[in-house]
Ligand code: SF4
């Protein structure tokens with residue numbers, strides 16, 4: 001794999017990185033997977049205190065014994081939150097202990113948005129000040145951030161110039177951050193991408209996505225990865241790897257000198273633009289219809305319907321709908337279409353003039369068991 005530059009500090013990184021959020025929870029199973037990835041050249045391992053039921057850092061620390069630590073950059077994170085109070089020094093100390101190391105190469109302020117960046121990161125005595133102190137003591141080599149928020153706020157953070165690298169979302173289905181990624185590169189930040197296969201969505205069967213596959217690309221997951229890597233502003237795609245087969249497949253894809261030709265890349269971009277426009281004809285997720293007094297998450301239900309109807313991701317849409325219904329974590333919060341009692345409160349608020357009650361009925365028919 002040809003390495004790419006990762007930030008202005010001169011680090012070189014493999015185009016695919018090991019995401020340790022889906023590894024088996026037992027060291028005897030996780031260690032061979034992580035070591036196989038490193039033996040095949042991967043040099044960046046991304047973990048976090050809460051991954052794998054809070055076992056990920058311990059498992060990574062165990063796998064990096066016997067001389068493996070020196071072969072990789074370690075990335076881990078400190079939650080910043082909005083309401084909760086987290087202490088960076090405490091989190092850092094625990095991470096160092098679990099990872100069995102004296103320093104973290106890329107320490108992320110985790111899940112920033114405009115609000116917590118301004119109120120908690122930049123505040124006197126806040127996360128940035130503490131991270132800089134830890135860096136001066138040698139516990140952190142580089143200060144990084146991950147981001148889940150509005151693109152304007154991401155651009156502001158990049159412009160402020162406090163960080164060496166960033167970890168953001170970008171994939172075929174969500175190219176919102178593309179401009180910010182280009183800016184980051186221009187400003188000398190390393191760019192790591194989370195969710196290159198759109199949280200697993202692009203690994204699901206879809207006739208619409210399959211039609212986009214250029215010659216020589218066999219699966220939509222491979223296409224998704226190649227699409228991200230074809231963007232030269234991206235330093236690395238962090239892929240959650242569960243087994244050795246996945247490690248080998250990912251490395252084979254990332255080892256290609258040209259992930260996609262310029263024409264293939266442009267064609268995929270224009271097809272996804274068309275699909276997005278089609279989806280937005282239905283619902284733009286603007287949220288003007290919210291809140292629903294009965295807690296129905298109207299835009300989330302319609303977004304699932306878009307995955308079902310426009311992108312042909314039927315299995316995925318049904319699965320997330322069931323999880324929303326069960327109130328599970330890591331899916332949109334709020335109620336499914338089943339809970340609309342047709343009170344009519346939302347009906348005149350939609351700028352798209354969507355007949356929300358009728359459309360929710362259709363969502364229910366299509367996505368319930
Ligand atoms: S009509 Fe349904 S979705 Fe709209 S506000 Fe009433 S319960 Fe909520």
Ligand code: SF4
Nearest residue numbers: 283284286287289350
């Ligand atoms: S107001 Fe209309 S377009 Fe906006 S989220 Fe609600 S249903 Fe979608």
